[in-house]
Amino acid sequence: xxxxxxxxxxxxxxxxxxxxxxxxxxxxxxxxxxxxxxxxxxxxxxxxxxxxxxxxxxxxxxxxxxxxxxxxxxxxxxxxxxxxxxxxxxxxxxxxxxxxxxxxxxxxxxxxxxxxxxxxxxxxxxxxxxxxxxxxxxxxxxxxxxxxxxxxxxxxxxxxxxxxxxxxxxxxxxxxxxxxxxxxxxxxxxxxxxxxxxxxxxxxxxxxxxxxxxxxxxxxxxxxxxxxxxxxxxxxxxxxxxxxxxxxxxxxxxxxxxxxxxxxxxxxxxxxxxxxxxxxxxxxxxxxxxxxxxxxxxxxxxxxxxxxxxxxxxxxxxxxxxxxxxxxxxxxxxxxxxxxxxxxxxxxxxxxxxxxxxxxxxxxxxxxxxxxxxxxxxxxxxxxxxxxxxxxxxxxxxxxxxxxxxxxxxxxxxxxxxxxxxxxxxxxx
Numbered sequence: 001x002x003x004x005x006x007x008x009x010x011x012x013x014x015x016x017x018x019x020x021x022x023x024x025x026x027x028x029x030x031x032x033x034x035x036x037x038x039x040x041x042x043x044x045x046x047x048x049x050x051x052x053x054x055x056x057x058x059x060x061x062x063x064x065x066x067x068x069x070x071x072x073x074x075x076x077x078x079x080x081x082x083x084x085x086x087x088x089x090x091x092x093x094x095x096x097x098x099x100x101x102x103x104x105x106x107x108x109x110x111x112x113x114x115x116x117x118x119x120x121x122x123x124x125x126x127x128x129x130x131x132x133x134x135x136x137x138x139x140x141x142x143x144x145x146x147x148x149x150x151x152x153x154x155x156x157x158x159x160x161x162x163x164x165x166x167x168x169x170x171x172x173x174x175x176x177x178x179x180x181x182x183x184x185x186x187x188x189x190x191x192x193x194x195x196x197x198x199x200x201x202x203x204x205x206x207x208x209x210x211x212x213x214x215x216x217x218x219x220x221x222x223x224x225x226x227x228x229x230x231x232x233x234x235x236x237x238x239x240x241x242x243x244x245x246x247x248x249x250x251x252x253x254x255x256x257x258x259x260x261x262x263x264x265x266x267x268x269x270x271x272x273x274x275x276x277x278x279x280x281x282x283x284x285x286x287x288x289x290x291x292x293x294x295x296x297x298x299x300x301x302x303x304x305x306x307x308x309x310x311x312x313x314x315x316x317x318x319x320x321x322x323x324x325x326x327x328x329x330x331x332x333x334x335x336x337x338x339x340x341x342x343x344x345x346x347x348x349x350x351x352x353x354x355x356x357x358x359x360x361x362x363x364x365x366x367x368x369x370x371x372x373x374x375x376x377x378x379x380x381x382x383x384x385x386x387x388x389x390x391x392x393x394x395x396x397x398x399x400x401x402x403x404x405x406x407x408x409x410x411x412x413x414x415x416x417x418x419x420x421x422x423x424x425x426x427x428x429x
Contacts, residue, residue: 001244001265003037003069003121003122003185004121004183004184005061005067005068005069005070005121006036006037006067006068006069006121008036008037008069009036009350010244010265010266010350011256011260011264011265011266011267011346011349011350011353012036012037012265012266012267012346013251013256013267013268013269013342013343013345013346014035014036014037014038014039014071014266014267014268015030015035015038015039015268015272015273015339015342016038016039016041016268016269016270016273017038017039017040017064018039018040018041018044018270019040019041019044019045019048020040020045020054020060020063020064021064022038022273022335022339023273023277023331023335024273024276024277024328024331024332024335024336025273025332025335025336025339027064027065027066027067029336030066030339031067031068032309033308033336033339033340033343034343034347035068035339035343036068036069037068037069037070037071037121037122037266038066038068038069038070038071039070039071039072039073039268040060040070040071040072040073040118040120041072041073041075042072042073042074042075042106042111042114042115042118042124043073043075043095043104043106045060045072045114045118046075046104046114047097047102047104051113051114051117051118052117054117054118054119055117055118055119058119059118059119059120060072060118060119060120061119069121069122070118070119070120070121070122071120071121071122071123071124071268072115072118072120072122072123072124073124074111074115074123074124074125074126074127074174074189075093075095075106075111075126088128090166090169091105091107092105092106092107092108092110092126093105093106094106106126107126107173108125108126108170108171108173108174108177109173109174109177111125111126111174112126112174112177112178112179113177113179115184116178116179116180116184119180119183119184120184121184121185122184122185122187122213123178123184123185123186123187124186124187124189124215125167125170125171125174125175125186125187125188125189125211126170126174127163127167127170127171127189127191127217128162128163128164128166128167128170128191129163129191129217129218130156130159130160130163130191130193130218131221132156132160132193132194132218132219132221132223132227133221133222133223156193157195160191160192160193160195160198161195161198163191163193164191164192164193164198164201164202165201167189167191167202168202168205168206171188171189171206171209171211172209174186175209175211185211185212185213186211186212187211187212187213187214187215187244187246188206188209188211188213188214188215189206189214189215189216189217189248190202190203190206190214190215190216190217190218190235190239191217191218192218192231193218194223194227194231196230196234199231199234199235199238200234200238203234203235203238203239204238207238207239207240212243213243213244213245213246214239214240214243214244214245214246215245215246215247215248215266216231216232216235216236216245216246216247216248216264217248219231219232219247219248219249219250220247220248220249220250220251220255220269221249224378225376225378225379226377226378226381228255228378229258229259229262229378229381229382229385230381230385232247232259232262232264233262233382233385233386236262236263236264237263244265244266245263245264245265245266246264246265246266246267246268247259247264247266247267248268249268249269250267250268250269251267251268251269251270251271251272251342252269252271253282253341253342253345254365254366254369254379255267256345256346256349257345257349257361257362257365257366258362258379258382258383258386259382260349260353260358261358261359261362261382261383261386261388262382262385262386272335272338272339272341272342273331273335273338273339275287275338276331276334276335276337276338277331277334277335278291279291279319279320279323279324279330279331279334280334281302281303281319281334281337281338282337282338282341282342283302283303283341284303284365284368285368285369286369288302288316290302290316290319290320290323290330290334291320291323291324292320293320295316295317295319295320296317296320296321297317298315298316298317298320299315299316299317300315300316301314301315301316302316302319302334302337303337303341306337306340306341306344307340308336308337308340308341309336310333310334310336310337310340311337314333319333319334348361349361359388359389362383362386362388363388363390363391366379366383366390367391375390
C-alpha cells in the first residue's frame with residue numbers, strides 16, 4: 001500500500017497515539033520497531049493543541065517529527081466513548097470537552113477540514129457509531145430549538161438502522177468537503193452493528209462511492225466474539241479486492257491472526273501500550289502479568305529469542321520490581337516490548353501469507369495459545385469461515401504435551417539461574 005509518506009506492507013498493526021504521540025515512546029523508537037503507520041485522533045487533536053497550530057508546522061508529521069505513515073480517526077468513536085457528553089443530530093455531533101467544558105460541533109465538513117489541516121496520509125470519514133452491546137442503547141435526543149434532553153434508551157435496531165444510513169449520508173458530505181483528495185486518502189467506514197442486513201446495505205452503498213480504502217467499524221466494543229468474526233467475514237467478502245480493509249480497534253494478537261485469515265489488512269488498538277502500563281507483557285503464549293510475585297526472581301527476558309532492547313537489557317525480575325512499585329519507567333520498557341511483539345506478529349503473518357503457509361501458521365498460533373485443546377468456540381468459527389481446518393484432537397494433544405514439556409524445561413532453567421544468582425550474592429557478602 002503506497003502512501004504519500006511511506007510504502008506499507010500489509011497486514012499491519014498501527015499503534016494509537018490519541019494526542020499524536022504513543023505514550024512512553026519516541027518517534028525514533030517507533031521507527032526502530034518498524035512501525036509503518038501510527039494513529040492520531042481528530043477530536044482530541046482539535047481540542048489540544050488544535051489543528052491550526054499543527055498546520056503552522058506544516059502537518060502532524062512535522063509537528064511530532066514522524067516520517068512515516070499517519071492515519072487520523074474522524075472523531076466518530078467519541079460518540080460511544082464520550083456519549084454522556086455528546087448530542088447527535090443529522091448535522092453532526094456536538095461534544096462537551098471533558099477538560100474545559102467547551103462545546104464543539106463536529107460535522108462531516110468540520111472533520112474533513114481538521115483532518116486536511118493535520119495532513120495525515122489516511123483520513124477517516126465521520127460515521128455514526130451505535131454500541132452493539134446494549135439491547136436499548138442510550139442516546140441523547142436533541143429537542144426543539146436545539147435543547148438537549150437527558151440520555152434516553154432507544155431500540156437498538158432503530159438506532160442501528162438510522163446510524164447506518166446516516167453514515168452513508170455523512171460520507172457523501174465528507175467526499176464533497178475533502179479538499180486534498182490527491183494528497184490524502186479518505187476511507188469509508190462500514191457500519192450496521194451486528195445486523196447482517198444492515199451490514200449488506202452499508203457495504204453496497206459505500207462500495208459505490210469507490211473510496212481508496214474501507215474500514216469495518218462498530219466492532220471491538222465488547223460484542224460476543226462469534227458475532228465479531230461473522231461480521232468481519234461478511235464485510236471482507238463484500239469489499240473490493242485490491243483495496244485495504246481496516247478492522248478498527250482490534251489489537252489482541254489472536255484477533256489479528258483470525259481476522260487476517262478472513263481477509264483483513266489493517267488493525268489499530270491502544271491495547272499493547274495500555275496493558276503495558278498495568279505491567280502486562282505480550283508473549284506468544286498469551287500474556288505475562290509481571291507484577292505477580294512469581295516473577296520476582298525470574299531472570300529470563302520477557303520473551304526468549306525476542307530481539308527488542310527491553311529483552312536484551314532487562315529481566316522479568318527487574319520489570320517485576322519497577323512495575324510493582326508503579327514506576328513510569330516500567331511502562332516504557334514493557335510498551336517497547338509489546339509494540340515490538342505486535343510488529344513481529346504482523347511481519348510473521350505477512351511472511352506466512354507470502355510463503356503460502358498461512359493456514360499452518362494459524363493452526364500453530366492457536367495451539368500455542370491453547371495447548372490443552374480448549375479452543376474457544378469463536379476461534380473455531382473464525383477458522384471455519386476462513387476455510388482453515390484445525391488439527392484433529394490427537395495432534396492437538398501432541399502439540400500441547402510438547403509445549404508443556406518445553407515450558408517445564410524453561411521453568412527449571414529459570415529456577416536454576418535464580419538459585420545460582422542467590423548463591424553468588426550470599427558468597428559476596
